[in-house]
Amino acid sequence: MLRAGIIGCGGIAERRHAPVLGKLKGVTLAALTDTSTDRLAELGEHYNVPEDDRHADMDSMLANAELDLVHICTPHDLHVGQAIAALESGAHVLLEKPISTTVDEADRIIAAAEAAGRKVAISHNQLWSSGHRAVRRVVDDGSLGEVFFVRSEGFSARHVSGRGINQDWRTQSGAGGGGPLIDNGYHQVYKAIDIAGPPTRVFARIGRHASDIEVEDTAVVMIEHQGGATTSIQVGWCAPGGSIRAEEIFGSTGQLRVGGESPLRLWTHERSRWDDVELEPEVRDELGFPPLVQEFLDAIVNDTDVPEAMSAAASRQTLAVVVAAYESGQSGQPVEL
CATH class of the missing domain: 3.40.50.720 (NAD(P)-binding Rossmann-like Domain)
Structure with missing residues (x-):
């Protein structure tokens, strides 16, 4: 044991x-x-x-x-x-x-x-979640053709408060190392890498516009991938009225949409319609x-x-994208990886 x-x-x-x-x-x-x-x-x-x-x-x-x-x-x-x-x-x-x-x-x-x-x-x-495993199956079976664009947008009103002594550490630059990008956006980055391949260049606009916190409340990040695909990530704690989450993957012969009318839907040029993609059962909030x-x-x-997707090397690669995005946000210039 x-x-x-x-x-x-x-x-x-x-x-x-x-x-x-x-x-x-x-x-x-x-x-x-x-x-x-x-x-x-x-x-x-x-x-x-x-x-x-x-x-x-x-x-x-x-x-x-x-x-x-x-x-x-x-x-x-x-x-x-x-x-x-x-x-x-x-x-x-x-x-x-x-x-x-x-x-x-x-x-x-x-x-x-x-x-x-x-x-x-x-x-x-989230790479082990039922939803992402279904996305991988569709990408791997060729239904989308060549993936050329990943779109991931997620905004909330504020950060998730902690349960310990320092409940707002996520809003503190020292404790968090950044705001929604390194916290929530980290998931979006590693999922995009898993779908679109190794990242090569990053450009970002990052700022604090609607919150009295030490870190950013809004981040817009563009990632270029080795195979030619592009990822657009938008993440923030700047939506007091709530926001509509958007997650889509575009390929040369089809399109995947996560969420909305159903958990996962697929459009292909061949069928010219939206079809639901079956997901394995998963308990709410387990997320893999x-x-x-x-x-x-x-x-x-x-x-x-350990599986490569959870390895320290894979996380280092994800972190390198996040760090490059912060650098780009400060300089206004793209950053090569």
Whole structure:
């Protein structure tokens, strides 16, 4: 039985990490650490973690809990130090996205994993979601022809508040490393790379227009891909009245539309109509997280590489796009990758 620990008992640990670790076979949620004693008690009692295994100090948990793996669910700026500490303690690591706030930090995590002989995975969970798996099937079977454009737009009224001591860390430049682009937009970037291929150049307009926060509230990003495709991403916390989410993929012989009248619809030149695409059943709000964790556990048990899509190298590539977008937003010029 694998023993898992969680660093950070905030909202994402409560909604996704702890429930999944509590349900999957072959693993037990053995220890928790958080600076909030209230959060430690709440999650610890709910998931039957013994009081002696609820630690207010991360180093204490890593030294005493005899863990096989650690899930890191903390503000972005803490990822690098906590990941390296967990790896050096002998644990495998599953990090919430993003892997870190800088490419240099990502490289340090990768180097620490290699030195320790441990595995690192990043929660690119939406690649495992029922919806995205269906998108991949359509792209892979050739129904769209050659993909040339990916469009992804998602706006909300504000950031998601945390559940810990610092509930608004996402709006703070130090803790978050940025705003909606590095938070929500990170998912949009890795999904676009998965569909359209490796990124080569980035251009962005980024600003703060409707919010009294330290970070941007609006980001518009264009990504050029190695195969010639283009991605347009719009993301922000600037829509107090709400917004209509748009996600579409355009190919030489067809078009996919995510959401709207049905979860996924396909138009092809051959059929000249919209058809619903069948999705595998998925519990609301899981968004691919259980199968991602299961594949990470399988890699640990079987001593195989983690799937490329959740690897530290893949997350470094995603982060490089985000960092380039911030650079472009400041300079007004495109940035080569």
